[in-house]
Amino acid sequence: MTSPLLIELQDGVCILTLNRPETRNPISDGDTIAALEDAVLMINRDHAIRAVVLTGAGSAFSSGGNVKHMQDREGMFGGTPAQLREGYRNGIQRIPRALYHCEVPTIAAVNGPAIGAGCDLALMCDMRIASDNARFAESFVKVGIIPGDGGAWLLPRAIGLSRACEMAFTGDAIDASTALAWGLVSQVVAPGQLMNAALALARRITVNPPDVLRMTKKLLREGQHSSLESLLELSAAMQALAHHTRDHQEAVNAMLARRVPVFTGE
Numbered sequence: 001m002t003s004p005l006l007i008e009l010q011d012g013v014c015i016l017t018l019n020r021p022e023t024r025n026p027i028s029d030g031d032t033i034a035a036l037e038d039a040v041l042m043i044n045r046d047h048a049i050r051a052v053v054l055t056g057a058g059s060a061f062s063s064g065g066n067v068k069h070m071q072d073r074e075g076m077f078g079g080t081p082a083q084l085r086e087g088y089r090n091g092i093q094r095i096p097r098a099l100y101h102c103e104v105p106t107i108a109a110v111n112g113p114a115i116g117a118g119c120d121l122a123l124m125c126d127m128r129i130a131s132d133n134a135r136f137a138e139s140f141v142k143v144g145i146i147p148g149d150g151g152a153w154l155l156p157r158a159i160g161l162s163r164a165c166e167m168a169f170t171g172d173a174i175d176a177s178t179a180l181a182w183g184l185v186s187q188v189v190a191p192g193q194l195m196n197a198a199l200a201l202a203r204r205i206t207v208n209p210p211d212v213l214r215m216t217k218k219l220l221r222e223g224q225h226s227s228l229e230s231l232l233e234l235s236a237a238m239q240a241l242a243h244h245t246r247d248h249q250e251a252v253n254a255m256l257a258r259r260v261p262v263f264t265g266e
Helices: 030-045 067-072 081-089 094-100 117-124 151-159 161-170 176-182 191-206 210-222 228-243 246-257
Strands: 005-010 013-018 051-056 106-110 113-115 127-131 135-137 173-175 187-189
Touching: 005 030, 013 030, 013 191, 030 094, 051 191, 094 117, 106 117, 106 191, 113 117, 117 135, 117 151, 127 176, 127 191, 151 161, 173 176, 176 187, 187 191, 210 228, 210 246
Parallel strands: 013 051, 051 106, 106 127, 113 135, 127 187
Antiparallel strands: 005 013, 135 173
């Protein structure tokens, strides 16, 4: 069987491609969950990687949960209520935990439909760019279940509570232009330009000092739930570290000399 996730490294950018196009890239299967989790561990350990682009092979970004497996009560969808609870906790919920703790900036390049958990997968990334072919649906109600992978936490933070409720209560899909207007994505491009746009954004990120990028992402994450005082204290500690990096010195020297800086992660 082919790998459920393709990994390509390109000039400091790690491109992750969901690789089950024949089933529209579901993410509830155990091998896909493990592959995404392992990829994030690899990325966190490799300080040459400064940004991630996540996309889907074929015409879909991700169909979310495997509906056929739901029908057959197979894999994480089988067993008693207690077993199902553990199936979610030790199954698909590993993906939002992994991506939340990915230390480098992440970009979802949404090439087609992002449905249910597939919509939530895009929301797990820090930034989202969509092709004109993209559609987004928080459609769990349509199959008689709730957002089991963190969508109820992710979606209101992306588009506000009222619009999140509309998407979750109706299960209706929105198109790429609506997603742009609602702030779910930051760009919409022609299908043939999607990866170019995602990589261009990634390269605007990767020109910056890698350790500072990781600390900045950490602060943005902490700022979602900490008090201002706590965040200021953490910011002061991280700033002290940043001031003592060679990259900080290089950034200042390059700015004053009006030249392009070269950052080494030191």
